[in-house]
Amino acid sequence: MASQPPIPGRRYDLTAALDDRVRALCAAPPRQGDLAHPIHAYLGALAAMPAPIGDFSRNLGLAFDAGPVLGECRLSFPGRLRVGQAYDATVEVLDLTRKPSRRFGQADHLALAITLSDQAGPASVLQFRMITPVVADD
């Protein structure tokens, strides 16, 4: 599948309270200054997709309800994710390929890139590959 043009997503409001809660969930040290936990590059990316990842995947024809898993991901930080800042998301479908799978027989590999940007430009980029089983009647 050829790469598609970026799709505008929603806004991710990265509040101090949200960052505090995320840090509690993953036993992170206290925040230093206004720098948010790096996992917000992932959380914000999915939260600010134009549709939830399940609906987005189903719209691409994937059997999301069969239980996809995460294969790999890369978070990069051309800027900074800060609390008290809102970020706009853009989503890019990099690849969608059906492959043989030891676990599932066949699986669809979806690669996405999601950028969170503020006024200064891109702050974080998430690239990930999600592996979705191909069900018999798919």
Place this chain on the structure above:
Amino acid sequence: MTDRQDETGWSFGPVSGPDMAEWCALLRDDNTIHLRREAAEAAGFGPRRVNPGPANLAYVISAAMAAHPQAEFAEIAAFFADNVFEGDRLAARLTPEPGGALYAEGRGAPVLRVQFSFKEHD
């Protein structure tokens, strides 16, 4: 989620179903293998709910943040080799590269390998 640092690394868990549901809400992810045991079983994962992958990554990042409190991440690459299930106790081990891995108690191979690079500051 509680954590503990000892001479060998950081420990997390046990992973709880309510925490998984909270991660899913944050991610807007309705993948039922994270939310319902019967869905996990039907999908071939066994009788326990599956922890969302980004949560597993967050534990290792947190361990690296504690070990490098002044560092700012430039890039984080993660390779998910296996799943984490509710009730699992986890251990993060950091490496000098810099990087790290996440282990589930009772399993020899890591469930997740992570490589980091940090920004250089003046």
